[in-house]
Amino acid sequence: MQHPVLLDKYLQGMEVEIDAISDGTEILVPGIMEHVERAGVHSGDSIAVTPPINLNNHMKQTVLDYTKRLAKALKIKGMINLQFVIQNNCVYLIEVNPRSSRTVPFLSKVTKTPMVQIATEAAMGKTLCEQGVRCDFMPRSDIYAVKVPVFSFSKLIEVETSLGPEMKSTGETIGLDESYPKALYKGLVSSGLAIPADGNILVTIADKDKDEAIPVIRELWELGYSIFATEGTANALKRAGVLVTQVSKINEKSPNLLDLIQQEKIHLVINTPAKGKQPKRDGFRIRRAAVESGVHCVTSMDTARAVLEVLKTISFKITSL
Structure with a gap:
């Protein structure tokens, strides 16, 4: 095509994010993160919770299936980040990043999975099986973890504070508790709210x-x-x-x-x-x-x-x- 045309459409749905590790054949998914803010807010500025609280089993299985198929088709050896939006029970892919993301430290800590070490070994050619890593989805259900962004608006003059597709956060905190509301409370307070x-x-x-x-x-x-x-x-x-x-x-x-x-x-x-x-x-x-x-x-x-x-x-x- 001489003059390509890009068509896009905004879907007002729930955003879901996954950081996974692939060895080219098998895949490890330590957890699924659900964003509190709907699609349209940059993922770095969104509050995220794992395990997800609003995803039914069909949605979970669909995003996991898409993750496995994409990682295998792209021949990923190492880390991969995927972002989805779910509208009317349908799962749509927003983007695939064949790299580590800012949520890897968060997910590593709360799932007690050394993701960087495992991904590095995979990138060097060592399979997940050879590393003694159990493949597939490893949900942690005994505790809720909430990632809350931290902003520095008070230090920046005349900077717009409303959230949108441009990332504005300068850090993040974690709230952990057996109760989701209490985990969210801890995260909000530690972020300065x-x-x-x-x-x-x-x-x-x-x-x-x-x-x-x-x-x-x-x-x-x-x-x-x-x-x-x-x-x-x-x-x-x-x-x-x-x-x-x-x-x-x-x-x-x-x-x-x-x-x-x-x-x-x-x-x-x-x-x-x-x-x-x-x-x-x-x-x-x-x-x-x-x-x-x-x-x-x-x-x-x-x-x-x-x-x-x-x-x-x-x-x-x-x-x-």
Whole structure:
């Protein structure tokens, strides 16, 4: 073809990631990682959990089958990383990387598998069998491990904080526990997200996200949090029966939402981007004000739902963190 044309399509589904080791014939899969944030957020910026919590047996077997077939067809000897998206119970392949990935240290630690050593031996021609490694899938079901990204937005001036396809994290932490919510809680806290036991939450939600956001915000309100919102979001919440305090937008009368953030009257911000990420837009200024005031700002409803799950499930009282 003289002029190739690339066609792509966004699938709003659940993202799944696998790091595997192949000797060209046999394959070792220490674990499957499920991303909390849906496809569209860079895998390095996504919260990931292993073992997966929302994959049924058919989905697991499909991604494992695809992994084995691709590794064999590509004649991989060493590490291979694969990323999938699952929509309507169908598994789609996003990408295959014939190399190690940033999640190998995480998966090695939580599955107690020396992945780099095994992969190096395989790359040098030693089969998995010769290494005494049991092939196939090795799930660890006695403990949940959650990988949580760490960001350095407070140290970078005028950097957009909302998540997207560009990687922005500068590190990651691990939360381990027999309970998924507690493992998630440990990972969030160690990453720097101080989860308040009570207080004020400011929500400014894009129209496209309101239907999804309202049930989450309602449950936060029912847990005892005071909700503050700008006019559009406030009206939607009021129609849903949520008691909400309406606040002025930027450049409106004081105290407006920036005043509340800077005066430390807001303890958590939930903001989803609406019309771009230019520095002059209100959403950008809200997110930056939160970061610069030391207030955590959640920009994905998937992350907000994960935080809600922690707050609903953790039985002990969370003190200042």
